[in-house]
Amino acid sequence: MSIKREHWGSRLGFIMATAGSAIGLGNIWKFPYMAGENGGAAFIIIYLALVFTIGLSVLLAEIMIGRSTQSDAVTAFKKLGHGGFSVVGYMGIAAAFMILSFYCVVAGWTIAYIIKFASGHFVGMGGAELGAEFGSFIAAPVKPILYQGGFVILTVIVVLGGIANGIERAGKILMPLLFVILIALVIRGVTLPGAERGLEFFLAPDFSKITGSTIMAALGQAFFSLSLGMGAILTYGSYLDKTANIGKSASQVAFLDTLVAILAGLAILPAVFAFNMDPGAGPGLTFVTLPAVFSAMPGGYIFGPLFFCLLTIAALTSSVSLLEPLVAFFSTKGFSRAQITIASGFLTFLMGIPCSLSFGLLSDFKIIDRNFFDLMDFLTANLMLPIGGMLIAIFAGWVITPLAIREVSGEGDHGLLTKAWIFILRFVAPIAIALILLSGLDIIQF
Numbered sequence: 375m376s377i378k379r380e381h382w383g384s385r386l387g388f389i390m391a392t393a394g395s396a397i398g399l400g401n402i403w404k405f406p407y408m409a410g411e412n413g414g415a416a417f418i419i420i421y422l423a424l425v426f427t428i429g430l431s432v433l434l435a436e437i438m439i440g441r442s443t444q445s446d447a448v449t450a451f452k453k454l455g456h457g458g459f460s461v462v463g464y465m466g467i468a469a470a471f472m473i474l475s476f477y478c479v480v481a482g483w484t485i486a487y488i489i490k491f492a493s494g495h496f497v498g499m500g501g502a503e504l505g506a507e508f509g510s511f512i513a514a515p516v517k518p519i520l521y522q523g524g525f526v527i528l529t530v531i532v533v534l535g536g537i538a539n540g541i542e543r544a545g546k547i548l549m550p551l552l553f554v555i556l557i558a559l560v561i562r563g564v565t566l567p568g569a570e571r572g573l574e575f576f577l578a579p580d581f582s583k584i585t586g587s588t589i590m591a592a593l594g595q596a597f598f599s600l601s602l603g604m605g606a607i608l609t610y611g612s613y614l615d616k617t618a619n620i621g622k623s624a625s626q627v628a629f630l631d632t633l634v635a636i637l638a639g640l641a642i643l644p645a646v647f648a649f650n651m652d653p654g655a656g657p658g659l660t661f662v663t664l665p666a667v668f669s670a671m672p673g674g675y676i677f678g679p680l681f682f683c684l685l686t687i688a689a690l691t692s693s694v695s696l697l698e699p700l701v702a703f704f705s706t707k708g709f710s711r712a713q714i715t716i717a718s719g720f721l722t723f724l725m726g727i728p729c730s731l732s733f734g735l736l737s738d739f740k741i742i743d744r745n746f747f748d749l750m751d752f753l754t755a756n757l758m759l760p761i762g763g764m765l766i767a768i769f770a771g772w773v774i775t776p777l778a779i780r781e782v783s784g785e786g787d788h789g790l791l792t793k794a795w796i797f798i799l800r801f802v803a804p805i806a807i808a809l810i811l812l813s814g815l816d817i818i819q820f
């Protein structure tokens with residue numbers, strides 16, 4: 375029994391859903407602290423260069439493979455006659471669970487913050503108190519796990535209902551709203567007294583901070599933020615019909631994703647400096663800085679809960695896209711959408727427990743020098759997604775080149791952009807990804 379292949383209502387629907395997948399905690403929670411830890415503007419320049427060369431090219435390749443095969447990430451490669459590349463799909467399934475495990479923990483924190491804000495819990499707290507508050511909240515053994523479970527249930531509900539009607543429609547209204555609030559936050563953030571140092575940190579590059587592992591972090595962030603290398607975008611592309619101009623759609627998604635990340639950085643980093651906080655504070659940055667900004671702005675107690683509400687929704691449109699490839703694949707094995715979704719949700723919840731406890735009970739439990747949460751993040755973003763992306767680039771650039779060209783440009787038209795795309799897929803992406811991984815893992819040194 376296989377489910378009927380749904381299609382997006384319109385090209386806009388596809389863009390919103392794909393941008394919904396791309397825009398999430400990766401942009402608002404992860405990007406600012408990654409930039410903060412890795413040298414600010416220098417990191418951002420490398421990130422931008424990677425997004426608009428390798429990232430955009432792999433994004434387009436995934437959409438192209440999905441659309442032309444109308445299949446999940448395992449079946450697609452088999453249909454194209456190269457079942458060996460299905461390893462991308464299998465690795466993607468493992469990556470989906472691993473990402474979901476820590477993603478849902480952070481999304482659980484955002485739900486908790488809606489409630490804390492709305493109940494007036496933060497009234498009168500300064501930066502230091504907000505930091506202590508956050509630290510003790512995530513270290514608790516039970517509550518964060520309950521919130522994580524709550525978020526998993528939300529994700530399951532949306533995926534159960536299919537995406538076209540629920541999340542596609544919600545995204546069209548709520549994503550623009552998130553955007554507006556983010557702009558308001560940027561304005562408040564950059565006009566705080568003392569924000570200049572943050573702006574400088576964000577805008578003036580210091581390349582001495584760049585090392586192999588910084589570049590690996592930027593590459594991993596590019597793949598994570600664009601949802602690449604694990605079959606999510608490929609699966610979304612498979613719900614697309616043949617008429618859409620996918621080159622244009624891919625560029626728009628990459629642009630929107632980057633814009634939101636930069637705005638989040640502008641909202642958060644200047645405020646970090648204005649409140650004398652540490653830009654290298656890591657995963658807690660957003661949860662400590664933003665509440666401080668909200669308390670320092672008029673109407674903050676309306677904007678605060680609203681912002682965390684929208685962040686939860688942004689996370690939801692991403693977590694849905696992590697579950698959907700599992701549904702697409704396992705439904706070819708005779709399972710129903712409901713069976714797959716509920717079973718995957720349960721497994722996600724279980725895997726989330728050690729992630730959540732990484733900040734408390736299990737904080738001393740380290741594998742390759744990382745707690746469980748960081749390990750899941752590192753293995754997926756920095757290794758599995760770039761390796762998946764490299765295989766996709768090689769596949770589209772070398773193995774199915776004529777099909778790839780035909781799909782994006784229409785027959786006969788070999789425009790310059792298509793040529794550049796193939797060149798990046800063939801040479802730039804595989805070589806750069808290999809070098810970055812080898813140097814990031816300290817296997818080679820420049």
Ligand code: PHE
Nearest residue numbers: 396398399400401598599601
């Ligand atoms: N791109 C999402 C974000 O930035 C995370 C994600 C990664 C979603 C991989 C799907 C696949 O939050």
